[in-house]
Amino acid sequence: VNSLREISAELRKSGPTLLTTHIMPDGDSIGSLLGLGLSLRAAGCDVTMFSADDVPARYTFLEGSRQIKTQALPAAAYSRVVVLDCSDHLRIRPIWDKVKDKYIINIDHHPTNDLFGTMNYVDSAAGATGEIVYFLLQEMGLNLTPDVAAALYVAIATDTGSFKFENTTPRTHRISAALLEAGVKPQDISPQVFDLRSREAIFILRAALASLEFSQDGKVAWMVLNEEDMQESGAKDEHLEGAVNFAKNIEGVEVGLLFRAKDDGTVKVGLRSHNMDVGSVAQSLGGGGHARAAGCSLEAGTQEAINMVMNALKAQIKG
């Protein structure tokens, strides 16, 4: 891997620079994109910021977010392409064919990063790519404007789950302290980024909670949603984000499940746990994911799907 000094030197060279991030961008990708993009632009660099998918509404309050081009990649003879928060080229597949022969600078914190860049800087100890961008700006001697600081704060606060996940380190907090000194007001950012819910999301959550059931020992809690619930709530799948955690976070519960019956005869299952490896459980059912957050899709009726998952959970406990 390369050093931030080498990357800084490359970014100082002339010629247009494309900055981009992964599909379905999250707070870290948008925050890192804006943090680096606005800084380079202020330093006089010719920069295009691009996201193949639209900027999620909850991040459009960030200054400069409307300067991010979306959908179609603006044509230009880019001298280099900086890819942020992206573990492999499939995560930028809409533009990969157009950029694969360019000089690619890959900046990321995913331990699974496959070093697809010409230059690579991957620090899996960083809680967010935003932390790396912070050090890159320092290396380049660029000032933290309040707008840049807000973008990097969003990057770090979202990827660390509001500083709650195990990737939150003393360094994370030291960087955040510097961002607050540069003008970030957490009370202005958190309501927008973390607390705001659409009506659709609340309506579908109400339907999910109304369906809540528990296993006999109380350690598994599950909720069921069907197409009718989705239509009545006006909800799309994106509005289900986080709903399954309401089952997981109930006192005494170890595993929370959300069953979403679709009209095509499949049931999408979300699995969340405190300690149990539900990734293996999902895998045994043809799905996958992480140890404490996983999913699978079953061709079954709802009750059959519930039985299948309960049996797979029992098998995991025995095994």
Ligand SMILES: [Mn+2]
């Ligand atoms: Mn990230």
